[in-house]
Amino acid sequence: MQLIRRVDALREAVGALRASGGRVALVPTMGALHAGHMNLVAEARRRAEHVVVSIFVNPRQFAPEEDLARYPRRESADARLLEEGGAAILWAPEVDEMYPEGFATSITLAGPALPLEGAVRPGHFDGVATVVAKLFNQVRPDIALFGEKDWQQLAVVTRMVADLDFGIEIVGVPIAREDDGLALSSRNAYLDDVERQAARALPRALGEAASAIKGGMPVAAALAQATKRLHDAGFDPVDYVTLTDGVTLAPLDQGAPGDRLLAAARLGRTRLIDNVPVSD
Numbered sequence: 001m002q003l004i005r006r007v008d009a010l011r012e013a014v015g016a017l018r019a020s021g022g023r024v025a026l027v028p029t030m031g032a033l034h035a036g037h038m039n040l041v042a043e044a045r046r047r048a049e050h051v052v053v054s055i056f057v058n059p060r061q062f063a064p065e066e067d068l069a070r071y072p073r074r075e076s077a078d079a080r081l082l083e084e085g086g087a088a089i090l091w092a093p094e095v096d097e098m099y100p101e102g103f104a105t106s107i108t109l110a111g112p113a114l115p116l117e118g119a120v121r122p123g124h125f126d127g128v129a130t131v132v133a134k135l136f137n138q139v140r141p142d143i144a145l146f147g148e149k150d151w152q153q154l155a156v157v158t159r160m161v162a163d164l165d166f167g168i169e170i171v172g173v174p175i176a177r178e179d180d181g182l183a184l185s186s187r188n189a190y191l192d193d194v195e196r197q198a199a200r201a202l203p204r205a206l207g208e209a210a211s212a213i214k215g216g217m218p219v220a221a222a223l224a225q226a227t228k229r230l231h232d233a234g235f236d237p238v239d240y241v242t243l244t245d246g247v248t249l250a251p252l253d254q255g256a257p258g259d260r261l262l263a264a265a266r267l268g269r270t271r272l273i274d275n276v277p278v279s280d
């Protein structure tokens with residue numbers, strides 16, 4: 001595996017992979033890799049001959065009060081995992097390589113980027129879309145893989161790729177979970193032991209709400225019950241628990257094919273997100 005930090009070297013290395021034949025897959029990450037990320041890499045290898053993984057903690061998607069400074073950074077351990085996982089290239093640029101002095105461009109989406117994470121974290125998806133567009137132009141992959149854990153991000157990137165004619169196949173990969181249901185996430189490292197136990201309430205509340213809706217409970221009542229369960233477990237604030245169309249992220253008042261029940265809530269200093277299907 002090649003570790004590359006400069007765009008010109010990346011282009012040369014990807015060009016050499018392409019010349020050897022086969023498809024190129026990109027897995028964008030912010031590092032501190034866990035089994036959820038490695039599932040994306042494994043799925044990428046099943047779908048393409050060459051896998052490029054990016055690790056870049058993108059300052060433009062963090063608000064000033066968010067956790068950019070303490071976001072976990074473990075590049076050497078990540079590189080070992082990726083080598084074992086069969087990645088061809090680890091693309092790990094510094095911030096000034098990604099955003100050189102004078103950088104002045106930003107991508108802004110409406111539609112699926114507006115509600116939920118877009119409302120609670122203003123500017124977040126502009127930062128995500130801008131860096132993902134840059135990663136796409138730097139690597140020019142045939143396919144790119146994103147986790148369903150960040151369901152809205154997957155919907156936003158899918159929309160952007162269609163709107164801007166990137167011609168890249170976007171693949172969503174199912175959520176990898178701990179044995180007790182908690183979705184794997186780099187930010188789980190912030191949880192202390194007591195919070196880690198309490199965090200189980202998030203997937204449970206979503207699972208129960210999904211079953212209740214399938215069983216005929218009105219959506220508003222099921223969402224209120226899930227919100228109460230999260231408050232009782234110590235989550236504060238509960239930013240949202242909502243049923244949406246899985247593509248447009250528009251709110252739904254009853255289950256429908258492709259829908260998604262999404263939640264975000266804070267436990268101490270850790271903000272967790274999760275989602276489950278209802279009608280699939």
Ligand SMILES: Nc1ncnc2c1ncn2[C@@H]1O[C@H](COP(=O)(O)OP(=O)(O)OP(=O)(O)O)[C@@H](O)[C@H]1O
Nearest residue numbers: 029030031036146147149150175176184185186187
């Ligand atoms: N448990 C998971 N299952 C499936 N995909 C995941 C999981 N966790 C992360 N991913 C995906 O990995 C990619 C990179 O995500 P990122 O590096 O931000 O990791 P993360 O664990 O989501 O971190 P964070 O705690 O910052 O949300 C994203 O497409 C994300 O959806």
Ligand SMILES: CC(C)(CO)[C@@H](O)C(=O)[O-]
Nearest residue numbers: 028029030058128131150
């Ligand atoms: C897609 C991404 C790598 C863009 O910085 C990030 O939002 C993430 O890790 O999900």
Ligand code: BAL
Nearest residue numbers: 030061062124150153
């Ligand atoms: N995994 C999503 C990236 C973020 O929360 O900034």
